[in-house]
Amino acid sequence: MRREFLKAMLVSPWLVPESRSLQSALLVGNAYIASFARTDASPQGLITSNSDFFVRNHFRTPQISSDSWNLVVDGLVSVPLKLSYSDLLLANSVRRPATMECAGNTSGGIGVGNAVWTGIPLADVLKQAGAKAAATAVILHGADSGTGEGVPANTHFARAIPLERAMDASSLLAYEMNGSPLPADHGFPLRALVAGWYGMDSVKWLTRIELTSQPFEGYFQQQYYVALQANGERRPITRMLVNSKFLRPSDGEEIGTKTYRVEGVAWAGERKIAKVEFRASSGAAWQTATLAAQSAPLTWNSWSYDWHVPSAGKYTLEVRAFDEEGRTQPDVRDPGRQDAYELNTPHRITITVRL
Known part of the structure; x- marks a missing residue:
């Protein structure tokens, strides 16, 4: 039912990357894009190709030049950082496979894929900046922004994760996907990879990492990706289920x-x-x-x-x-x-x- 509703709301097919079938595109209003390839894996291999990997964007894909892009690390840190793309490429990197799933993926749905990601541990950057004792969470800010039904104007996509999870070895700042630079739709030049958690926390087009001691009140933290019970109980969506x-x-x-x-x-x-x-x-x-x-x-x-x-x-x-x-x-x-x-x-x- 949810999928059919989203299909019915398809109003701007030109927002879908040209390499993807318009029939595989879902769009709500003119801000939310969920484009899925029809084949996300094959029985002969466990790696989903970049072209077949699902895309879930909240706003239009930002066009970013790695030459002018920077990553800012600030907030409750001892040494604020401003890192260039070259800085990241020169740092010690790791390479690991990880499965990513959209939090709204249906049972048996195509909003899931498995890729090999290359980048630097998020913990390395946080250690370099020196998290202050009061810090409890890390806010990941993306470059993508826009508006839509119910979304305040000029809202940037951002998500917060616990500092403890950010320091885990499985959390990366990824700049390659399956051995190639991240495609634009997958976050070029840099995205977070919070492996094992649903995909919305692996923020794309990362521009800022902010350490805080306060609960994050961002729109996509409070209004989206929340489990709602009929009795009014709410809890955040985080870890992927079996x-x-x-x-x-x-x-x-x-x-x-x-x-x-x-x-x-x-x-x-x-x-x-x-x-x-x-x-x-x-x-x-x-x-x-x-x-x-x-x-x-x-x-x-x-x-x-x-x-x-x-x-x-x-x-x-x-x-x-x-x-x-x-x-x-x-x-x-x-x-x-x-x-x-x-x-x-x-x-x-x-x-x-x-x-």
Whole structure:
């Protein structure tokens, strides 16, 4: 329903990058862009190409020259910094794979991808600046700005994360994606990577890192990315939940073989995937799928199951994953939720078997 609503609001298709199909673009008003490639991975590889990686922008993509760009680090620091693009490229770098998921990704949706990110640890910059004892949070400010329905004029996108999370080794200032400079839609020249947390905290087109001791009252911190209960309770959206999806077959596909290798991916944010289960009809017993490799946190793992098809007909296939602490995907969405985030019920697809 949410996806169809967003499609209905498509009013300015020219805002979508030319390399992407207009049919893959979602736009609300003239400020919010969510453009998704139709194929975000293949069963033969775990890395999503830059061209196939989903895009979720809140405003128009800013055009930034690395020659004139600077990163400011200020607030509750002992030594305020102003770093150039060259400064970052000369610093000690790390390279790691990480899965990123949009907080509004639907079950089995295409708002998720896995890339290899290169950059410098955010902790290195914070240590260089010297966080003062009173600092408790880091505000990540992006260059993108604009307005929209309910959004104050000239609002810049910004998100705050706890200082402790910013100091974690998995938090990067990334300037490369899959071995190439960040594409413009993915944050060139620099973006944050808060691996294991939903994608809105991996702020793109980063221009300022501000340390603070106060709760951040930014629009996209208080009005967006909040879990809402019917009783009025609110909590921030942060860590990615355990999730999984099919890569093959696809929904609506017809197959014509009695043995079919079903394949997909599973991820659990900061935790490892412990198990993936598959079944071919609602109410049937769950079967354990095979994981392709030893699971690691922060990145997805591929899985497969050799399904022996009992007969021709229509089947509803389901998949669910478990993390190392036993958390799994709920069979149904919490009916008390009033928001459209953290959608991680089992991925279900319908296929036809013709033998």
